[in-house]
Amino acid sequence: MTEANPGSPDIRAAQLKEQPTAVVRETVPMNALRDFFGRAFGAVMGAVQEQHVQLAGPPFALYRGMPTDVVDVEAGFPLAAPFKSAGGEVSAVVAGTLPAGQAYEAMHIGPYESLQHTYGAIMARMQEDGASPGEAMWEYYLTDPGAEPDPAKWQTLVVWPVA
Numbered sequence: 152m153t154e155a156n157p158g159s160p161d162i163r164a165a166q167l168k169e170q171p172t173a174v175v176r177e178t179v180p181m182n183a184l185r186d187f188f189g190r191a192f193g194a195v196m197g198a199v200q201e202q203h204v205q206l207a208g209p210p211f212a213l214y215r216g217m218p219t220d221v222v223d224v225e226a227g228f229p230l231a232a233p234f235k236s237a238g239g240e241v242s243a244v245v246a247g248t249l250p251a252g253q254a255y256e257a258m259h260i261g262p263y264e265s266l267q268h269t270y271g272a273i274m275a276r277m278q279e280d281g282a283s284p285g286e287a288m289w290e291y292y293l294t295d296p297g298a299e300p301d302p303a304k305w306q307t308l309v310v311w312p313v314a
Contacts, residue, residue, distance in 0.1 A: 174227030191226035262302035285312035
């Protein structure tokens with residue numbers, strides 16, 4: 152068995168509880184994710200405030216399937232109470248759910264461009280444990296790039312449920 156390299160994330164098994172969310176879901180080109188997140192997080196924040204629903208955590212993005220040059224993604228916030236879907240503008244905000252179940256979590260520290268290393272480490276851990284990765288995975292964005300300009304300090308919690 153080899154020693155873990157110093158840059159490898161600490162991976163832990165977690166038992167998730169179901170979490171109501173409000174999200175915008177689209178199929179987005181990978182190179183347009185940043186714009187999509189800005190639009191989605193703004194739309195969700197406005198819709199949630201209109202309904203007076205409390206946020207229950209940081210912004211997140213949930214990805215379905217393996218990303219290629221485009222990705223099926225929903226971006227929004229976990230909520231303290233269920234959200235009623237709000238149609239209207241181009242980016243329709245809808246009620247969603249982060250599912251309950253077993254998952255692996257790892258804290259990624261650094262720029263978003265290096266997240267694939269954390270995903271690779273989680274995948275390796277799943278294989279070691281004989282677990283199969285679920286089809287969806289999500290990232291909680293714990294650092295606001297607007298408030299912390301140094302990408303080396305950004306913290307992203309990666310959550311990957313097992314199938």
